[in-house]
Amino acid sequence: MGETLMPPPGVVPAHGEQELVLLVRQRVATRLAEYAGEREAAGLPAEDESARRATVGRLLAEELGAQRRLALMQGSKIIDAAVEERVAQAVTDALFGTGSLERLLADTTIENICVNGCDVVWVKDAAGAWRREGPVAASDAELVELVRTLAAGTGGEERRFDRGMPRLNLQLADGSRLFAVMAVTGRVSLTIRRHRFPAASMAELVRLGVCDRQLASLLTALVRARKNIVIGGGTNVGKTTVLRAFAHEIPPEERLVTIEDTFELGLDTDTVAHPNVVAMQAREPNIEGKGGIDQAELVRWGLRMSPDRVIVGEIRGAEVIPMCNAMSQGNDGSLSTIHASTSRGVFTKLASYAAQAPERLSLEATNLMVASAVHFVVHLGWDAAGCRVIDSVREVIDADGTQVVSNEVYRTGPDGRAVPAAPxxxxxxxELVAAGLEVEGSAFSFWGVG
Known part of the structure; x- marks a missing residue:
């Protein structure tokens, strides 16, 4: 292989700062690999991320210092401090996987990052306001390589991202969810959804204004009474956060099996709240189209693992049938989420997924299955002020032919927030009182039980 000719240290390449970033990154990466090899040869363990970051910082400082000294010796223009800082940041970002996305991921006020090509970047903050940011890569080709690097760096198997598999769905190290597409769009596009409240609780939902204390106490009792709950709502309305809050109320001695398309819940990471958790993730087929494992199959596997509760991150297809079977066969207290625009629409969505499953259940059979499995539906929406709120709670009663019969015990009020309705x-x-719900002398007297 021919040797790549590079400008001498201390001289900014003729084409500018970006070329300097590439040059320094190459040199630091080479020295980092050599250092890792030396440690291995000496029988030392590999550095953890903290130590590796410190090593990269030291190597960067040495490379930039060498450039300053040689620039003085050669009479060349010395790079100013601002350029050095940007070069160091760009190299650090690139070597640790997220590239120029690092600065956006480090901003805790950002909820969504949408990249419509390397230089068309939009972010949405917690208040729901969109703003445009600078490029995250020098070209779309570099953006593709960045996405592939992210895929290679995630735990478990590497996920493909190419014309043969033009979509990628994965969880980043900080828990954010990334979805990328190429080939089917004009330019490479990726979307990152942040979870600002990864350790949610019912108290946190009250603090955030998702529900009031009275509704929170009811929902807590539903979880503790082992009611099967489906959480519905639109995109980015907070279904996963609410599911985490519900799971927070599950006693730590229970064994949980979580099933997801992409790891997102993270219940297995909190070994204090949930010490006995098996987290499973669906798998894409390999390049020959074989080896794929969908959520429906994982639900069946999960039932053989002696779970006290099965939690499906999001129902989106054929897994609805094994999930309902799990709920109605002794695994009470199971939780899941689903995309639906209304609480009643949850039943329609469940029926449409069941109709597409291999079992091809009729609507009547599906409704009987749902009515015997699901105890409550909790729906999220937006209030008049544009805040995420629980806007409806339904208790499932029975099935009547083509309808699932339910009582809306909390309905959407004038301001978009849930208010008490049917008892x-x-x-x-x-059952809820036995699980700890306090009704005597409380605000639940409107149901005639106080």
Whole structure:
């Protein structure tokens, strides 16, 4: 292989700062690999990320210092401090996987990052306002390489991203969810959804204004009474956060099996709240189109793992049937989410997924299955002020032919937030009281149980 000719240290390449970034990155990466090899030869363990970052910082400082000294010796223009800082940041970002996305991921006020090509970058903050940011890569080709680097750096198997597999869905190291597409769009596009409240609780939902204390106490009792709950809502309305809050109320002695298309819940990472968790993730087919494992199959596997509860991150297809079977066969207290525009629409969505499953259940059979499996539907929406809120809670009663019969115990009020409506069934109230719901002398007197 021929040797790449590079300008001498201390001289900014003729084409500018970007070329300097590439040059320094190459040299630091080479020295980093040599240093790792030396440690291995000496029988030393590989550095953890903190130590590796410190090593990269030291090598960067040495490279930039060498450039300053040689520039003085050769009478060349010395790079100013601002350029050095930008070069160091760009090299550090590139070597640790997220490239120029690092500065956006480091901003805790950002909820969504949308990249419509390397230089068309939009972010949305927690208040819902969009703003444009600078490029995250020098070209779309470099953006593709960045996405592939991210895929290679995630735990477990490497996920493809090419014309043969033009989509990529994965979880970043900080818990953010990334979805990227190429070939089917005019330019490479990626979307990153941040989870600002990874360790949510019912108290946190109250603090955030998602629900009031009265509704929070009801929902807590539903979880503790082992009611099967489906959480519905639109995109980016906070379904995963609410599911995490519900899971926070599950006793730590219970064994959980979580099933997701892409790891996102992270219940297995909190070994204090949930010490006995098996987290499973669907797998894409290999290049020959074989080896794929979907969520429906994982639900079936999960039922053989002695779970107290099965949690499906998001119902989106054929897994609806094994999930309902799990809920109605002794795994009460199971949780899942689903995309739906209304709480009643959750039943329509469940039926449409069941109709597409290999079992091809009729609508009547599907409704009977849902009515025997799902106890409550909790729906999220937006209030009049544009805040995420729970806007409806339904208790499933029965099935009647083409309809699932339910009582809307909390309905959408004038401001978009849930307000008390139809009473719970007496037997349900008794179960919730046994699970710790306090009704005597409380605001639940509107149901006639105080």
């Amino acid at each position: 719970l069934r007496t037997e349900t109230v008794d």
